[in-house]
Amino acid sequence: MRLSCVIPAYNEAPRIEAVLRSVIGHPAIDEVLVVDDGSSDGTAAVAARVPEARLIAMPQNRGKSWAVSVGIEAAAHEHVMLLDSDLIGLGAEALDALVAPVRAGRSDVSISLRGNSPWPWRAIGLDYISGERVVPKALLGPPEALRALPRFGLEVYMNRRLIAKQARIAVVRWPGVASPWKGAKRGRWAGVKADARMLSDMFHTIPPHAAAAQIMAMRRLRS
Structure with missing residues (x-):
């Protein structure tokens, strides 16, 4: 299995280099693509190092x-690993x-469950909006469809496609990996607004009741 790692980034200059140092050279990852989403804090310059x-x-x-x-369209391989650019504690393991x-063929898709995921997700054993996944590009649909989504409609859209295809889902616990809360990065009020x-x-992509149905369907599909 050849694997492209796609890392979208927006104003993550203090954190992205550590993420990149974790994935570069990993034997399971064949290429790493960073898509800088018009950052204003020098994220692109850090990634260029x-x-x-x-x-x-x-x-x-x-x-x-x-x-x-954009990253998926540029990726050379048929499987992609999606990673957020602000992860703390990410390592080879x-x-x-x-x-x-x-x-190994035990699942079609894998989704992370980080150590600091909200406690309800840890309680049910699924973070349905996790940004860290390994997935075949064919399951994601055409890039043009992703561009029609709201800015943060991606994960619930992916879930809808995975459920429609009855993809087998592996939930991978990441107890040592965390994603900082938006308030910690941007300040409390800016974090609340974000x-x-x-x-x-999310709820412009799917209504709230559909989100609950997604969670139940994805739990049934866990391999």
Whole structure:
């Protein structure tokens, strides 16, 4: 299985280099693509310091859905690993665990469950909006469809396609990996507003009752 790693990034200059140093040279990852989503804080310059990664710099901020679509379109291989660019504690062992179920054929898709995921997701054993996944490009649909999504509609859209295809899902626990809360990165009030925008985008992609149905369907599909 040949694997492309796609990392969308927006204003993550303090954190992205550590993520890149974790994935570069990993034996399961054949290429690394960073899509800088019009950052204003020098994220692209930091990523450019890691020459083994291919940097795609977008001229303006278009949101995560669009940035991921650009990375998927540029990816050379039929399987992609999607990673958020702000992860803390990411290492080779966590990457091995995320790749292993798909590489071994035990699942079609793998999804992370980070150590600091909200407690309801840890309680049910599924973070249905996790940004860390290994998935075949064929299951994601055409990049043009991703570009039509709201900025943060990507994960619930992917879930809808996985459920429609009855894809086998492996949930991979990442107890040592965390994603910082938006409030910690941007300040409390800015973090609240960012979370509200994310929820709005999600529920413009699918209504709230459909999100609950997604969770139940995905739990049934766990391999």
